[in-house]
Amino acid sequence: MLIQTEIGRVAEVGKALRDAPGVESADEVTGPYDIIAKVHASDLLTLGRSVTGAIQKIPGVTRTLTCPTTRHLNLPEDPSPHRENDL
Incomplete structure (x- = not known):
């Protein structure tokens, strides 16, 4: 689910x-939505x-986009862990 919040309320939401x-x-996350849940x-x-x-009633939530999954894809894990310095 993608959640858009009021400016400055991501942590609170x-x-x-x-x-x-x-x-x-x-x-x-970055982009038009602020949180992916x-x-x-x-x-x-x-x-x-x-x-x-519940979720849409949280103070600070302005919009949601629900994307139900149809199937879980078992993708192999990346052998090298993501590191912040790699960005």
Whole structure:
């Protein structure tokens, strides 16, 4: 799920996501959205309830884009760990 926040509220929204049902992880990103979150649900109805009933109600959230996955791709891990200095 992609989440857009009000300017300056990424950290606050990120902390609030910890308590949202189904949220497994959240990372700050660049671009038109500010956070990408992995949200797990047993079905689309449950996912929708989590999005509209909890995540969209977090103060500072201005827009969400939910992208349900259809299949997990087992990609091999990169043998060299990402290092901040490599950027």
